[in-house]
Amino acid sequence: MSLKPEEPATPEDIGRVEAGKVNAAAAQAEPADAAFEEVATVTEAVVRVQRSPRYFRFMLAGAIVFAIVALILTFAFPENPTYDRGAVFGFLLAICATIGVALGAVIALLVDRATSRRARTVQADRIDVRVGTPDTVGADAADSRAADSRAADAEAGAETQRPPTDS
Secondary structure (H helix, E strand, O other): OOOOOOOOOOHHHHHHHHHHHHHHHHHHHHHHHOOOEEEEEEEEEEEEEOOOOOHHHHHHHHHHHHHHHHHHHHHHOOOOOOOOHHHHHHHHHHHHHHHHHHHHHHHHHHHHHHHHOOOEEEEEEEEEEEEEOHHHHHHHHHHHHHHHHHHHHHHHHHHHHOOOOOO
16 A cells, blocks of 8 residues: 555555544444453254244145135035025035144144154254453353353263164
């Protein structure tokens, strides 16, 4: 960068100087934010990952399919002199939509059961970030580390009792 008075400044130099002014202004504003510290605690955990179906979508699909079945059944039989086709369709729709929602939920449960067999156990990192003043962050971090060590001890005891999973 050349900003000597005898040399002309290029647009790149002007951009760098303006960026420097912005950074200097941010550095001057930073002491007010310096009262807050950020402490990140990373713990490792073993988690089980599996896909699961969207239950609402299965139930909605069942209701729609059975609403179409109700419409087909309404016009499949001859018209009843007591009830018009609209009333018959209303009754059939109420019954068929209920059956469709229930059947969709059962299918979603079966799909969930089938996908749980292919679940995998993986290692994950849990990151807890605490923001506060320097005196509270130190106390929170100590409490967090104590809680994490208790959780790790409890998990280690539980892991010895669990049967091994297929990976």
